[in-house]
Amino acid sequence: MKYILLLGDGMADRPLDEYGGKTPLEISSTPCMDSLAARGTLGMVNTIPDGYEPGSDVANMCVLGYNPQLHYTGRAPIEAVSMGILLEDTDIAYRCNLVSFANNGDTTVMDDYSAGHIPTEEAHRFIAVLKKTLDSPECRLHPGISYRHVLIVKQGDPGVKTCAPHDISGREVAAFLPSGNGSELIRDLMSRSRTLLNNHQLNRERCARALKPVSSIWLWGQGKAVNLPSFHKKYALDGSVISAVDLIKGLGISAGLNSIDVPGATGYLDTNYAGKVAAALGALATRDFVYLHVEAPDEASHKGSLPEKIRAIEEFDSNIVAPVLEGLRRLSEPYRILVLPDHPTPLAIKTHSSEPVPFILYDSTKLPAQPLKRAYCEQDARATGVTVLQGWTLMDTFIRQK
Numbered sequence: 001m002k003y004i005l006l007l008g009d010g011m012a013d014r015p016l017d018e019y020g021g022k023t024p025l026e027i028s029s030t031p032c033m034d035s036l037a038a039r040g041t042l043g044m045v046n047t048i049p050d051g052y053e054p055g056s057d058v059a060n061m062c063v064l065g066y067n068p069q070l071h072y073t074g075r076a077p078i079e080a081v082s083m084g085i086l087l088e089d090t091d092i093a094y095r096c097n098l099v100s101f102a103n104n105g106d107t108t109v110m111d112d113y114s115a116g117h118i119p120t121e122e123a124h125r126f127i128a129v130l131k132k133t134l135d136s137p138e139c140r141l142h143p144g145i146s147y148r149h150v151l152i153v154k155q156g157d158p159g160v161k162t163c164a165p166h167d168i169s170g171r172e173v174a175a176f177l178p179s180g181n182g183s184e185l186i187r188d189l190m191s192r193s194r195t196l197l198n199n200h201q202l203n204r205e206r207c208a209r210a211l212k213p214v215s216s217i218w219l220w221g222q223g224k225a226v227n228l229p230s231f232h233k234k235y236a237l238d239g240s241v242i243s244a245v246d247l248i249k250g251l252g253i254s255a256g257l258n259s260i261d262v263p264g265a266t267g268y269l270d271t272n273y274a275g276k277v278a279a280a281l282g283a284l285a286t287r288d289f290v291y292l293h294v295e296a297p298d299e300a301s302h303k304g305s306l307p308e309k310i311r312a313i314e315e316f317d318s319n320i321v322a323p324v325l326e327g328l329r330r331l332s333e334p335y336r337i338l339v340l341p342d343h344p345t346p347l348a349i350k351t352h353s354s355e356p357v358p359f360i361l362y363d364s365t366k367l368p369a370q371p372l373k374r375a376y377c378e379q380d381a382r383a384t385g386v387t388v389l390q391g392w393t394l395m396d397t398f399i400r401q402k
């Protein structure tokens with residue numbers, strides 16, 4: 001048996017009044033996922049345990065089969081794993097976004113949590129400038145992908161409280177700066193970065209190209225080193241993870257999965273879909289499990305763009321689900337497919353929420369005599385009455401069900 005998990009980050013949403021109460025999944029044309037929903041198990045799964053913020057870190061840990069209540073330490077240490085950064089017991093890792101601010105009267109607001117989805121090569125130029133001033137024996141910046149980077153603080157204080165920048169789009173940043181014990185250092189680094197980047201030559205070049213300037217770094221998602229049990233020991237399967245973002249790669253690596261880098265995978269609408277599919281099908285030739293992650297629906301949701309979210313969902317269906325299914329059908333082995341988002345990212349709030357998400361579990365050996373009349377969407381998934389309350393148990397069902 002081969003197993004492949006296809007995750008469209010943030011695909012789930014809330015009903016839109018202007019579309020008669022339909023969600024983006026209902027509005028989008030997704031014939032392949034609809035077909036799988038009509039022939040497989042369709043239901044809802046809770047990927048955010050009570051008391052946890054609805055982040056991709058917690059949600060994807062759940063989806064991968066790990067209980068965050070036992071294993072979660074923070075987002076940034078997971079990303080550090082992907083970047084090959086080894087954390088000491090007393091180190092604290094922070095996610096470091098490159099962000100754009102805007103003036104709103106006398107206040108400064110979060111204009112863009114991604115500095116306009118800054119390309120990786122250009123982002124590295126900014127990080128190189130920042131490192132010269134901000135790096136010290138106490139802390140060090142590490143360049144990542146696009147706007148996503150990592151800061152390591154030696155002997156860090158675990159009492160700092162931070163806020164994700166994608167949660168405060170259009171809001172005054174002063175109200176969401178780091179607070180609590182140890183926050184002075186973190187606020188100082190952010191303030192110094194803002195001073196350094198103000199009117200910097202790199203930003204003058206961006207403005208000349210009508211691009212958003214990089215106003216500051218934004219530090220958040222901190223935590224100590226993560227330690228996950230082996231996925232192979234849990235499920236007796238060897239597997240791979242395919243993603244453009246360090247968070248998902250880091251989760252996979254922490255669980256002992258092989259992380260496959262796909263050239264041109266960007267984490268946005270311009271990602272290399274075909275390369276991801278080829279990598280996934282190639283991995284299944286020698287391994288039994290693949291976790292294929294696509295970030296684009298989530299990014300579109302954070303922008304509040306319904307057209308981009310619909311495009312991202314439809315491209316996930318046509319450029320990921322459809323060719324993966326076609327490739328699996330050519331295999332001589334039976335297979336199972338699990339399709340789902342990690343969490344909702346409602347357009348109305350431009351950030352994550354904690355509601356359950358719809359999932360499809362499709363088994364090539366258990367096809368119904370007649371497909372059911374239903375589609376892949378929140379409403380039809382709720383109507384089945386199938387609900388997985390503890391999200392980390394869905395992987396057990398996916399792999400171990402008879």
